[in-house]
Amino acid sequence: MANLLALIASWGLNAWLALADLSLVFLSAVLACAVLASGHAAVLSALVGFVTFNFFFTEPRYSLLVSEREQLLTLCFFLLVALVVGRVAGESRRRMQALGAARLAEERERLRSALLASVSHDLRTPLASIIGAASSLRALDAQLSPADRRELLDSVLGESQRLDRYIQNLLDMTRLGHGELKIERDWVSLDDMVGSARRRLASALEGVALLQRWPAGSLPLLYVHPALIEQVLVNVLENAARFSPPGGTLEMSAATDETASHMIIALTDQGPGIDPTMREKVFEMFYTGDGSPHGSGLGLAICKGMVSAHGGEIAAEAGPEGRGTTMVIRLPLRPYTAPSGAGYDA
Numbered sequence: 633m634a635n636l637l638a639l640i641a642s643w644g645l646n647a648w649l650a651l652a653d654l655s656l657v658f659l660s661a662v663l664a665c666a667v668l669a670s671g672h673a674a675v676l677s678a679l680v681g682f683v684t685f686n687f688f689f690t691e692p693r694y695s696l697l698v699s700e701r702e703q704l705l706t707l708c709f710f711l712l713v714a715l716v717v718g719r720v721a722g723e724s725r726r727r728m729q730a731l732g733a734a735r736l737a738e739e740r741e742r743l744r745s746a747l748l749a750s751v752s753h754d755l756r757t758p759l760a761s762i763i764g765a766a767s768s769l770r771a772l773d774a775q776l777s778p779a780d781r782r783e784l785l786d787s788v789l790g791e792s793q794r795l796d797r798y799i800q801n802l803l804d805m806t807r808l809g810h811g812e813l814k815i816e817r818d819w820v821s822l823d824d825m826v827g828s829a830r831r832r833l834a835s836a837l838e839g840v841a842l843l844q845r846w847p848a849g850s851l852p853l854l855y856v857h858p859a860l861i862e863q864v865l866v867n868v869l870e871n872a873a874r875f876s877p878p879g880g881t882l883e884m885s886a887a888t889d890e891t892a893s894h895m896i897i898a899l900t901d902q903g904p905g906i907d908p909t910m911r912e913k914v915f916e917m918f919y920t921g922d923g924s925p926h927g928s929g930l931g932l933a934i935c936k937g938m939v940s941a942h943g944g945e946i947a948a949e950a951g952p953e954g955r956g957t958t959m960v961i962r963l964p965l966r967p968y969t970a971p972s973g974a975g976y977d978a
Contacts, residue, residue: 662717678715755798758791765791790835797832797866815941820858822851822886822897829865837869840876845885852888854895855966860938864946867931868899868959875903875957888965894944897961900951911948939963 665677687696765784769776776784826844830837854861872882880902888895906914915936932946939946944963951958 674717675715755795758795758798761791762788762795786835793832793835797870800863815857815860817855817857819853819855820861821849821853822895823848825858825862825865826884828862829869832866833869833873836873837882839878840873840880840882842869842882842884845883846887851886851895852965854963856942856963857938861942861963864935864938864961867935868961871931872899872901872903872957872959876901877903889962892965894962894964897963898958900956900958902951902956905951905955906948906957908950914948915946935961 661681662674662677665673683696687694765787769781769784769788773781830842869882876882882902883900884898885900886895886897915932936946939961942963944961946959946961949958949960
């Protein structure tokens with residue numbers, strides 16, 4: 633293909649360029665083959681270009697014979713330069729590919745090391761709490777009051793739930809990374825998903841108040857994968873609760889946009905906020921921010937992947953009056969057609 637394009641270009645330029653200059657057009661085809669294909673393809677292109685150049689542009693035309701010594705020298709120099717340049721360019725391409733594979737392996741190793749470090753820390757912390765509470769229950773059972781025993785059991789339950797959420801995030805990130813996340817959509821209400829997320833986060837939300845700023849049943853149904861979007865809500869709620877002060881308030885609002893094509897869900901906390909330069913970085917893998925007491929840096933990265941898989945968007949914005957952070961989730965809406973014989977109350 634490259635030699636065919638070179639032939640067409642040379643045929644059009646034949647009236648304006650000397651024979652030696654036309655050889656540069658065919659040399660460009662050799663370089664293109666070396667860069668885009670391989671060194672062997674470049675050598676083959678050089679040989680084909682040599683024959684084509686000789687047949688169409690040297691005297692006598694349409695013959696492989698060469699009647700003029702200058703044209704023969706031009707042909708020989710073209711073949712020599714084309715072979716050398718093609719070989720060198722092909723070798724450079726091979727080395728660049730090898731270097732790119734080495735960089736990819738280095739990046740994978742870096743991510744693997746970061747993941748192992750994250751797993752080591754975030755699995756060990758709740759496990760240590762669970763082991764400590766269970767050991768106390770076993771060794772001091774007779775000496776513990778009912779209130780103490782309940783407190784230790786609550787600790788075991790809370791840390792177990794935290795561990796479960798963390799493992800779920802790891803599994804979700806693995807599925808996202810391997811392209812195995814299947815979007816099995818169904819009609820579901822936001823109220824149901826928020827209610828389920830709140831039940832899963834009962835212990836994590838104990839120290840804050842969560843206010844829902846929309847009337848129950850006032851929103852259209854979402855056509856999404858319920859479990860995935862529920863996990864998104866769990867992650868953003870847990871993140872907001874973790875960075876909110878004790879006794880703080882989380883406000884969640886939801887509404888359709890002006891064109892009724894998207895539902896906009898916003899969650900505002902009263903935490904320290906996120907620096908404007910870091911608002912995109914918080915959605916990267918393993919980013920935990922300064923001063924984070926715990927967390928793997930996977931939660932918001934998973935949220936972005938799951939929301940994007942639905943054709944939506946998630947962004948971090950400044951809270952009201954510059955205080956706290958507002959996480960904004962935009963999910964596309966799809967017109968709902970009720971099944972035959974069924975009613976639908978929007």
